[in-house]
Amino acid sequence: xxxxxxxxxxxxxxxxxxxxxxxxxxxxxxxxxxxxxxxxxxxxxxxxxxxxxxxxxxxxxxxxxxxxxxxxxxxxxxxxxxxxxxxxxxxxxxxxxxxxxxxxxxxxxxxxxxxxxxxxxxxxxxxxxxxxxxxxxxxxxxxxxxxxxxxxxxxxxxxxxxxxxxxxxxxxxxxxxxxxxxxxxxxxxxxxxxxxxxxxxxxxxxxxxxxxxxxxxxxxxxxxxxxxxxxxxxxxxxxxxxxxxxxxxxxxxxxxxxxxxxxxxxxxxxxxxxxxxxxxxxxxxxxxxxxxxxxxxxxxxxxxxxxxxxxxxxxxxxxxxxxxxxxxxxxxxxxxxxxxxxxxxxxxxxxxxxxxxxxxxxxxxxxxxxxxxxxxxxxxxxxxxxxxxxxxxxxxxxxxxxxxxxxxxxxxxxxxxxxxxxxxxxxxxxxxxxxxxxxxxxxxxxxxxxxxxxxxxxxxxxxxxxxxxxxxxxxxxxxxxxxxxxxxxxxxxxxxxxxxxxxxxxxxxxxxxxxxxxxxxxxxxxxxxxxxxxxxxxxxxxxxxxxxxxxxxxxxxxxxxxxxxxxxxxxxxxxxxxxxxxxxxxxxxxxxxxxxxxxxxxxxxxxxxxxxxxxxxxxxxxxxxxxxxxxxxxxxxxxxxxxxxxxxxxxxxxxxxxxxxxxxxxxxxxxxxxxxxxxxxxxxxxxxxxxxxxxxxxxxxxxxxxxxxxxxxxxxxxxxxxxxxxxxxxxxxxxxxxxxxx
Amino acid sequence: xxxxxxxxxxxxxxxxxxxxxxxxxxxxxxxxxxxxxxxxxxxxxxxxxxxxxxxxxxxxxxxxxxxxxxxxxxxxxxxxxxxxxxxxxxxxxxxxxxxxxxxxxxxxxxxxxxxxxxxxxxxxxxxxxxxxxxxxxxxxxxxxxxxxxxxxxxxxxxxxxxxxxxxxxxxxxxxxxxxxxxxxxxxxxxxxxxxxxxxxxxxxxxxxxxxxxxxxxxxxxxxxxxxxxxxxxxxxxxxxxxxxxxxxxxx
Numbered sequence: 001x002x003x004x005x006x007x008x009x010x011x012x013x014x015x016x017x018x019x020x021x022x023x024x025x026x027x028x029x030x031x032x033x034x035x036x037x038x039x040x041x042x043x044x045x046x047x048x049x050x051x052x053x054x055x056x057x058x059x060x061x062x063x064x065x066x067x068x069x070x071x072x073x074x075x076x077x078x079x080x081x082x083x084x085x086x087x088x089x090x091x092x093x094x095x096x097x098x099x100x101x102x103x104x105x106x107x108x109x110x111x112x113x114x115x116x117x118x119x120x121x122x123x124x125x126x127x128x129x130x131x132x133x134x135x136x137x138x139x140x141x142x143x144x145x146x147x148x149x150x151x152x153x154x155x156x157x158x159x160x161x162x163x164x165x166x167x168x169x170x171x172x173x174x175x176x177x178x179x180x181x182x183x184x185x186x187x188x189x190x191x192x193x194x195x196x197x198x199x200x201x202x203x204x205x206x207x208x209x210x211x212x213x214x215x216x217x218x219x220x221x222x223x224x225x226x227x228x229x230x231x232x233x234x235x236x237x238x239x240x241x242x243x244x245x246x247x248x249x250x251x252x253x254x255x256x257x258x259x260x261x262x263x264x265x266x267x268x269x270x271x272x273x274x275x276x277x278x279x280x281x282x283x284x285x286x287x288x289x290x291x292x293x294x295x296x297x298x299x300x301x302x303x304x305x306x307x308x309x310x311x312x313x314x315x316x317x318x319x320x321x322x323x324x325x326x327x328x329x330x331x332x333x334x335x336x337x338x339x340x341x342x343x344x345x346x347x348x349x350x351x352x353x354x355x356x357x358x359x360x361x362x363x364x365x366x367x368x369x370x371x372x373x374x375x376x377x378x379x380x381x382x383x384x385x386x387x388x389x390x391x392x393x394x395x396x397x398x399x400x401x402x403x404x405x406x407x408x409x410x411x412x413x414x415x416x417x418x419x420x421x422x423x424x425x426x427x428x429x430x431x432x433x434x435x436x437x438x439x440x441x442x443x444x445x446x447x448x449x450x451x452x453x454x455x456x457x458x459x460x461x462x463x464x465x466x467x468x469x470x471x472x473x474x475x476x477x478x479x480x481x482x483x484x485x486x487x488x489x490x491x492x493x494x495x496x497x498x499x500x501x502x503x504x505x506x507x508x509x510x511x512x513x514x515x516x517x518x519x520x521x522x523x524x525x526x527x528x529x530x531x532x533x534x535x536x537x538x539x540x541x542x543x544x545x546x547x548x549x550x551x552x553x554x555x556x557x558x559x560x561x562x563x564x565x566x567x568x569x570x571x572x573x574x575x576x577x578x579x580x581x582x583x584x585x586x587x588x589x590x591x592x593x594x595x596x597x598x599x600x601x602x603x604x605x606x607x608x609x610x611x612x613x614x615x616x617x618x619x620x621x622x623x624x625x626x627x628x629x630x631x632x633x634x635x636x637x638x639x640x641x642x643x644x645x646x647x648x649x650x651x652x653x654x655x656x657x658x659x660x661x662x663x664x665x666x667x668x669x670x671x672x673x674x675x676x677x678x679x680x681x682x683x684x685x686x687x688x689x690x691x692x693x694x695x696x697x698x699x700x701x702x703x704x705x706x707x708x709x710x711x712x713x714x715x716x717x718x719x720x721x722x723x724x725x726x727x728x729x730x731x732x733x734x735x736x737x738x739x740x741x742x
Numbered sequence: 743x744x745x746x747x748x749x750x751x752x753x754x755x756x757x758x759x760x761x762x763x764x765x766x767x768x769x770x771x772x773x774x775x776x777x778x779x780x781x782x783x784x785x786x787x788x789x790x791x792x793x794x795x796x797x798x799x800x801x802x803x804x805x806x807x808x809x810x811x812x813x814x815x816x817x818x819x820x821x822x823x824x825x826x827x828x829x830x831x832x833x834x835x836x837x838x839x840x841x842x843x844x845x846x847x848x849x850x851x852x853x854x855x856x857x858x859x860x861x862x863x864x865x866x867x868x869x870x871x872x873x874x875x876x877x878x879x880x881x882x883x884x885x886x887x888x889x890x891x892x893x894x895x896x897x898x899x900x901x902x903x904x905x906x907x908x909x910x911x912x913x914x915x916x917x918x919x920x921x922x923x924x925x926x927x928x929x930x931x932x933x934x935x936x937x938x939x940x941x942x943x944x945x946x947x948x949x950x951x952x953x954x955x956x957x958x959x960x961x962x963x964x965x966x967x968x969x970x971x972x973x974x975x976x977x978x979x980x981x982x983x984x985x986x987x988x989x990x991x992x993x
Contacts, residue, residue: 225883229900236890268875275871
């Protein structure tokens with residue numbers, strides 16, 4: 001971590017360097033002009049003297065102008081950087097430097113190769129002596145556990161469900177991105193990198209994203225080799241489709257079940273290792289704490305969900321891939337057991353929680369229909385390839401539809417407002433998710449929404465069915481249409497689907513360096529659980545890419561750089577004090593929850609939290625609203641710890657107790673999200689502060705003040721977390737206002 | 743408001759694998775037809791909790807029909823009366839007002855009850871661990887387009903691969919056989935050139951494991967296919983048998 005003096009030294013160094021550049025440029029200029037004048041002297045008798053003198057003068061002026069401009073640029077950069085540094089120093093804000101984040105030197109395209117060329121490795125004989133815990137069996141967890149075991153490490157793999165194959169990655173529908181450029185439409189590693197950075201509204205780390213784009217192609221090859229049945233063309237080669245935020249077709253898919261097929265691929269690789277005995281699998285286990293010994297993660301405490309007993313596990317390193325925390329909103333597209341507890345446990349043990357406010361609201365979900373609802377169902381983004389989104393142009397039509405007096409199919413073409421095509425002609429229905437979600441909210445808030453609640457818009461396939469025929473549409477999206485029909489009891493081939501945005505993914509998560517290591521040594525975080533690659537908004541089909549990139553191709557390398565120094569460390573007994581204490585603390589917490597015996601069920605309080613989150617920390621946030629949210633969350637926390645009712649006993653299977661433990665952590669996460677959203681006085685990606693928008697209602701970033709990752713450091717129960725910043729100084733990309741219009 | 747359903751639920755309650763279980767009857771009124779079956783179970787549990795009784799334990803997770811976790815035997819059908827869906831996708835509009843609904847766990851020797859409606863399907867994982875994979879390590883594989891795969895083969899492999907491992911086939915089978923589950927994996931990998939290499943070994947190893955774990959055998963009654971929420975076809979069992987027999991002949 002940088003000290004104050006370091007920061008000053010750095011600033012001084014930067015200023016000196018800039019001054020040097022300016023001096024060099026000026027010297028060059030003088031030299032050049034002198035040279036030219038010398039040349040002119042030789043032709044002094046020539047007829048063309050005048051002309052030459054004019055040219056020289058002209059060139060001189062041009063050079064002078066350029067130098068002046070560069071100097072102005074440099075001084076502007078120095079000014080803003082200095083201002084930020086001074087403000088940080090004044091507030092005593094800790095800064096995470098490039099060095100702290102372990103970003104390798106060199107040009108963007110060479111960083112990962114350089115890293116791999118110089119990192120430390122563990123030899124095969126030593127690998128057998130090293131234990132690695134992997135928590136989670138989603139795309140990231142399963143692929144990491146399998147890859148590490150293949151390499152020879154001893155892996156312990158934990159999963160909350162009854163089988164690794166049920167991890168929530170399975171529900172991803174649309175596809176996975178890769179820069180293969182098979183369709184020959186101009187894709188490249190650089191373009192995938194650029195689209196991802198831009199889609200993330202310039203709030204992601206350049207080096208990580210470039211690496212992600214680089215390894216994306218290996219993922220496709222790997223999955224094909226495992227027998228993943230990707231969609232193919234008649235020639236037998238892989239097929240692609242396009243997703244939001246891209247102008248190329250780079251998304252590989254397996255019907256509408258891509259996540260399922262990729263997860264089953266990783267699961268089969270994992271199963272192969274379990275069969276060989278190199279991975280020990282623990283199903284129906286939930287991690288409840290990470291054990292830190294002498295500043296290094298050395299194991300976990302997990303609860304056997306069937307027996308209800310807590311157990312201790314040692315490892316030389318701990319890898320957590322437990323997904324996102326979207327269920328803080330109660331209603332989300334996440335699975336019922338998806339939770340943020342592992343993140344909170346790591347946070348409380350010293351890992352920074354980065355960008356908690358960045359949550360993605362997915363524009364195409366089935367709208368809420370009743371107060372008994374337990375979750376929201378996503379309709380894949382791929383539907384936006386052929387579906388057109390609209391609401392009625394006239395308010396009276398919208399009102400008539402809401403009252404059930406008019407059907408959407410009754411409305412003539414000219415009475416429909418295809419608002420995405422209208423507002424964003426270049427990307428149309430395929431704008432990124434945050435943009436599409438806000439546009440839907442805008443129309444519904446303005447009174448043009450449909451459905452009985454007025455909180456829905458249409459996703460219409462009639463044009464695609466006319467153009468391609470119903471059979472083609474069925475082949476592409478059949479399972480999604482069936483899912484919709486079962487839930488809503490409406491036939492989407494005949495009448496347009498109704499959709500509305502819902503919480504879907506969390507870009508924020510545990511801070512990791514370039515090696516995917518958290519701020520606690522030996523504790524790694526992968527997949528959706530970390531914060532690294534998506535900035536303030538994730539593009540469609542990039543979650544699968546990141547999960548598998550982390551698990552197959554990044555972590556298995558970077559973790560060796562850490563483990564190489566651990567080969568001398570013997571297996572530590574779980575009788576040690578640190579394990580003892582961690583387990584005791586958990587059992588006390590469980591006993592406390594069981595002893596409350598209050599009035600409200602866990603779900604009752606969770607619903608309350610969800611409403612506060614959706615109303616104040618959802619799609620549109622304001623300073624005022626976020627302050628209200630912080631107060632309300634505090635009240636909910638009090639209610640939970642004094643008035644929750646958990647039936648049954650702590651021994652044996654007790655689903656309500658599991659849910660209560662998770663809810664206690666969701667309350668912490670809700671508060672962190674609100675706090676982070678309040679701090680960030682700008683709009684970027686999924687974080688939309690209503691005070692900061694362009695006249696057209698687009699997100700308005702403030703790069704001068706907020707081009708950093710906000711990391712929150714736990715400072716103890718009841719005390720405010722400390723803000724730590726990782727500045728995002730872009731070396732290779734010029735930031736722009738995102739524009740999907742032209 | 744719209745019409746609501748008043749229901750009588752007969753739910754299997756069992757406190758552990760070795761304990762005797764029994765049906766308990768509950769009255770549940772005012773259920774919306776748009777409510778999903780599991781949301782109806784949530785409402786029942788909220789009611790039980792408010793009466794300080796223990797809620798019904800059941801497996802569920804994604805609630806969108808893909809994770810394969812939910813597993814209820816409803817009125818004599820795995821995943822209930824509606825076709826091509828899992829329990830979580832079943833909606834109450836499929837039931838009439840005043841109906842009595844019987845809810846049981848999967849019943850199979852290979853799936854012991856953990857509690858109430860929750861069963862242990864670890865045997866499925868063990869079958870996959872015995873050979874349901876292609877033996878490739880991470881890295882060092884050829885380009886994804888190096889081996890063209892005819893579209894019909896890829897499509898059929900995809901159909902087989904759509905199995906969610908829920909176990910409805912086993913619950914539906916009078917023999918408690920896992921043949922549909924097993925054949926889906928064998929068939930998917932046998933259809934693809936990547937999986938072809940180990941096809942013979944795979945079929946033998948997975949079948950041996952299935953027998954070892956206490957699943958019954960296949961007598962071609964077809965109940966598995968009829969109840970499969972993902973429409974996995976029994977033609978995959980035929981392909982499995984072909985793979986198995988040709989492997990045995992080579993031995």
